Amino acid sequence: AQSVTQLDSQVPVFEEAPVELRCNYSSSVSVYLFWYVQYPNQGLQLLLKYLSGSTLVKGINGFEAEFNKSQTSFHLRKPSVHISDTAEYFCAVSTGFQKLVFGTGTRLLVSP
Amino acid sequence: DVKVTQSSRYLVKRTGEKVFLECVQDMDHENMFWYRQDPGLGLRLIYFSYDVKMKEKGDIPEGYSVSREKKERFSLILESASTNQTSMYLCASSGHGYTEAFFGQGTRLTVV
Numbered sequence: 001a002q003s004v005t006q007l008d009s010q011v012p013v014f015e016e017a018p019v020e021l022r023c024n025y026s027s028s029v030s031v032y033l034f035w036y037v038q039y040p041n042q043g044l045q046l047l048l049k050y051l052s053g054s055t056l057v058k059g060i061n062g063f064e065a066e067f068n069k070s071q072t073s074f075h076l077r078k079p080s081v082h083i084s085d086t087a088e089y090f091c092a093v094s095t096g097f098q099k100l101v102f103g104t105g106t107r108l109l110v111s112p
Numbered sequence: 113d114v115k116v117t118q119s120s121r122y123l124v125k126r127t128g129e130k131v132f133l134e135c136v137q138d139m140d141h142e143n144m145f146w147y148r149q150d151p152g153l154g155l156r157l158i159y160f161s162y163d164v165k166m167k168e169k170g171d172i173p174e175g176y177s178v179s180r181e182k183k184e185r186f187s188l189i190l191e192s193a194s195t196n197q198t199s200m201y202l203c204a205s206s207g208h209g210y211t212e213a214f215f216g217q218g219t220r221l222t223v224v
Contacts, residue, residue, distance in 0.1 A: 103154055
C-alpha cells in the first residue's frame with residue numbers, strides 16, 4: 001500500500017521569501033504524484049502532477065516540484081511567495097488504480 | 113470548465129438523523145470518491161465507485177454508505193448521524209486511466 005508523509009504541519013514564511021514544502025512517499029510500485037492546494041472553505045485544486053518524463057514539474061501560480069525516485073520525495077518549491085499563497089497544501093500519491101492517498105497537509109502562512 | 117458540485121456547503125443535523133450528501137459531476141467520469149477531511153488527519157477515503165452501481169470501501173467506511181444509480185451522481189449516506197461525524201466532506205471524480213481527481217467545494221457537516 002502507498003503512503004505519504006508531509007513532515008511539516010505548518011510553515012511560516014515572509015512575503016517574497018522562497019519556500020519548500022516537503023513530501024515523502026512510500027510505494028513498492030511506480031507512482032503518480034500530485035500537489036493540491038486548498039484555500040479556506042474551498043475544495044482542493046490541482047497545483048501540479050508528475051506522471052512520467054522530466055522529474056522537474058512546473059505548475060500553476062509559479063510553483064514547481066521535483067520527483068526524486070532514490071529519495072522517494074516530491075518536494076514543492078516556490079522562489080518567491082505572495083500573501084495570496086497562504087493556504088493548505090496536500091501531497092498525494094497514486095499507482096494509477098483509481099484512488100489517491102493523501103498526506104496530512106502543510107499549512108503555509110505568508111506574512112508581510 | 114470541469115465541475116464537481118456538492119449539494120450543500122454547510123449542514124447542521126441532529127444526532128440520529130439520516131443524512132444525505134449529494135455530489136454531481138459533469139465530466140462523464142467513471143470514478144467518484146467521498147473523502148472526509150479533519151485537522152491533522154488530511155483526507156481519508158470513505159468510499160469510492162468506479163462504475164454505476166459499483167462501490168468499494170475506502171479506509172474509513174464505518175457508519176457510512178453510498179449510492180450510485182447514475183454515472184454523474186454519487187451520494188454519501190450517514191445512516192444515523194453521530195457527533196464524531198462532524199467534519200468536512202469532499203467529493204471528487206476522475207476519468208478512465210486515472211491521472212488526477214477533480215474536487216467539489218466541500219460540505220461542512222455539523223452533527224449536534
